[in-house]
Amino acid sequence: MxxxxxxxxxxxxxxxxxxxxxxxxxxxxxxxxxxxxxxxxxxxxxxxxxxxxxxxxxxxxxxxxxxxxxxxxxxxxxxxxxxxxxxxxxxxxxGKTAGRISIGAVSTAKYFVPFMISGFSKRHPDVEVTLSIGNRQEIGTALRGYDLDFAIMGRPPADIDMNVHLIGDHPHVIIAPTGHRLARKSRIAPGELAGETFLTREPGSGTRGLMEQLFESAGIRPRIGLAMSSNETIKQAVIAGLGIAFISAHTVATELDERRLTTLDVDGLPVIRQWYALSRKDKVLLPPAQAMLDFLSTRGKQFLPRTNGRLRLTRSSIRKKRG
Incomplete structure (x- = not known):
């Protein structure tokens, strides 16, 4: 005893x-x-x-x-x-030479976040990085529970005081099969899309919320087809001719390069949002996590997929900028 x-x-x-x-x-x-x-x-x-x-x-x-x-x-x-x-x-x-970092990222960011981690790990090889992928709601829940050091996503959650670190621009476009009836048309009015079937992300997705805002501001109610939790599935469904989709341009860079998809030159597009690295203001960050936040703030933009020259929407963009 x-x-x-x-x-x-x-x-x-x-x-x-x-x-x-x-x-x-x-x-x-x-x-x-x-x-x-x-x-x-x-x-x-x-x-x-x-x-x-x-x-x-x-x-x-x-x-x-x-x-x-x-x-x-x-x-x-x-x-x-x-x-x-x-x-x-x-x-x-x-000394920022070792430790653990827990990162969350919305699923749209999975196309470039691994390259960011790789770039950071080359400088800090003994820092262990854990990456969690989810939709906007899931990553927001993880932030509320203090499970993450920081998250990579778009608009910060409204109910959490966050430190916001800008990474770079995040364009959103409408994609279609290369043989689509509007593929070669310029200055497409949003109303011309009213009869199209849109393939969408699941409720809770930031991309879906942005798409709904776009339709509401344009005063149109397009036909919604399948809702999918994967950008990969949406891309394949569009290639197969099941509909068109409003999607992050960073998820389709390869398909646009390979001409398996095209973007529609719709007035008002692309919708430009931003990528951020977000950390709770009341979350204590150890030096390795702070080092990675600093790395993303200064060098993160270079890891974003390059879409300039791949998007068939420069005419609309140039017109808006000149106007």
């Missing part, structure tokens, strides 16, 4: 035992620990009471440990080693 009380042991008591074992004298141990002899004696007495067994015996050769004392000494050595390891880790984390 007394042995169970060892969970109440203190590091001072263990160090007193180790010092006595090394010097075989309470007096010498006190000098080594910069304590008085009565203080060391009290530490040893309390430690033996917690162990419930004698830990030290007096001999002609000085103070020696009993078998029970040697077991406690082994515990001391393990604890000291763990403390030393922890000190090393803390120093590495303070």
């Amino acid at each position: 007394a042995g169970r009380l060892l969970r109440e042991v203190t590091i001072r008591q263990l160090r007193a035992l180790a010092a006595v074992q090394k010097s075989r004298s309470v007096t010498s141990a006190a000098k080594q620990l910069h304590l008085t002899q009565p203080a060391v004696t009290l530490q040893l007495r309390n430690l033996q009471a917690l162990a419930g067994l004698p830990l030290i015996q007096r001999t002609g050769d000085g103070m020696l440990l009993t078998d029970a004392g040697r077991e406690v000494l082994a515990l001391t050595e393990r604890i000291e080693a763990a403390i030393s390891d922890c000190e090393t880790t803390m120093a590495m984390m303070a």
